[in-house]
Amino acid sequence: MKAFEGIRRSGVGIEADRTIRDAATVMEQAGVGALAVIDGTRLVGIVTDRDLVRRGLAQGLESDARIDGVMTSPVVTIEAEADLHDAFSIFRTHGLRRLAVVRDDRFVGMIAVDDLLMNVAAELGDLIRPVTGEVLFSHHESPVPATR
Amino acid sequence: MRASVGDRIVIHPHRLGEHERDCEVLEVRGVDGGPPYAVRWGENGHEAIFFPGPDASVQHFEHSSR
Numbered sequence: 001m002k003a004f005e006g007i008r009r010s011g012v013g014i015e016a017d018r019t020i021r022d023a024a025t026v027m028e029q030a031g032v033g034a035l036a037v038i039d040g041t042r043l044v045g046i047v048t049d050r051d052l053v054r055r056g057l058a059q060g061l062e063s064d065a066r067i068d069g070v071m072t073s074p075v076v077t078i079e080a081e082a083d084l085h086d087a088f089s090i091f092r093t094h095g096l097r098r099l100a101v102v103r104d105d106r107f108v109g110m111i112a113v114d115d116l117l118m119n120v121a122a123e124l125g126d127l128i129r130p131v132t133g134e135v136l137f138s139h140h141e142s143p144v145p146a147t148r
Numbered sequence: 149m150r151a152s153v154g155d156r157i158v159i160h161p162h163r164l165g166e167h168e169r170d171c172e173v174l175e176v177r178g179v180d181g182g183p184p185y186a187v188r189w190g191e192n193g194h195e196a197i198f199f200p201g202p203d204a205s206v207q208h209f210e211h212s213s214r
Contacts, residue, residue, distance in 0.1 A: 010159055011199035013184065026196045029189035031159070031169050038197055041177075107184075109199050 003087055003101050004080035006116060007109035013038040014067060016045070020056045021063035023047055034098050036107045037071045043100060043107040045071030077102045078111070087111055149200045150181035156207040157187065157198060171198060173206075 013036035014023055023035055027049055037045035047067055055061075055070035076094050078087050080103040087099055091113050101108045151157065151173050159169045174195065175186035187198040200206075 007201050008203065009162065010201035010204045013197035013199065015197075022194055025194045026189065029169070029193050030171075030196060031166070035196070036199070107199060109201055 001084040002080065003078045003082045003084050003111065004103075004108055006084045006087060006111045006119075007101060008115040009110070009112065011036055011107065011109040013043075013107060014047075015039070016066070016068040016071075018067050019064045020052055020061065020067060020070060023067045024049075024052055024063075027052075034110065035067075036100065036110070037067060037073070038107060041106045043075055043077065043102055043105065044068070045073035046075050046098070046100060047071040048098075075100050079103065080108050084111075087116065091116070149183060149204065149206055151176060151183075151185055151206045152181060152208065154209055156209070157185070157200065158205050158207060160203050160205070162203065171196075 009032075012026060012030045012032050014026055016037050016039050026035060027033065034046060034048040036043055037047055045068060047070060051070045051072065056063075056065065061069065076090060076096060077100045078090060080101050090096070090099055097113050099111045099113075101111060153173055153176065155173045157171050157173060159171075161168060169189070171187035171189045171193070173185045174188055176182075177184045177186060177197070183198065183200050185198045185200075186195060188195050
C-alpha cells in the first residue's frame with residue numbers, strides 16, 4: 001500500500017502570510033486541527049491548534065501575527081509513492097500525530113496516526129475472528145456417514 | 149476529483165454527531181480540474197486551500213457561458 005492511500009481525510013492549507021486569527025477560523029470552519037502552510041505550491045510548514053495556543057496565545061502574540069511565526073518547519077514528510085509501512089517508523093521516530101504526504105515537495109494530504117491505528121485494529125480483528133471462533137464456539141462432531 | 153469554479157465540495161463527517169461541512173470552489177489550482185482548490189468555507193467564511201481526500205465529494209453546478 002502506498003503512503004497516499006493512507007490518507008483518510010481531506011487536507012486544508014493556508015498561505016504563510018496569513019494570520020493566527022485566519023488559521024483559527026479556517027480550522028473551525030473546516031473542522032480540522034492542523035493546516036498545511038503553503039508557499040505557492042510548496043509545503044513550508046504545519047500549524048496545529050496546539051501551536052496556536054502554545055506558540056501564539058501563550059507567548060503573548062497578537063491574533064494578527066503571521067502564521068509562519070508559530071508553525072512547525074521544516075516539516076517531516078513522506079513521499080506519496082513510498083510504502084505506507086515507512087510511515088509507521090516515521091511516527092515512532094519523530095513522535096508525531098500527523099504526517100504530511102508530499103509529491104515533489106507539493107502537499108498532497110496528511111496521514112493521521114489515529115486513522116492508521118484504526119486500520120491496524122480492523123486488520124487485527126479480521127485475524128482474531130477465526131481464532132476466537134474456535135475458542136468460543138464448540139466444535140460440532142460431523143454425523144456418522146451412512147454406510148451400506 | 150474534478151471540480152470547477154462555483155462547485156460545492158462536501159466533506160462527510162467522520163464521527164457520530166459530526167455534521168457535514170461544505171465549501172465553494174473559488175479557483176482550480178491543479179491540472180484539468182484537479183486539486184488543489186482555493187475554497188471559501190460558508191457564505192462569509194475564510195478562504196483556504198483544499199486537498200480533497202476520500203471523505204470529500206463535489207457537487208457540480210451548471211455554469212452559464214458568457
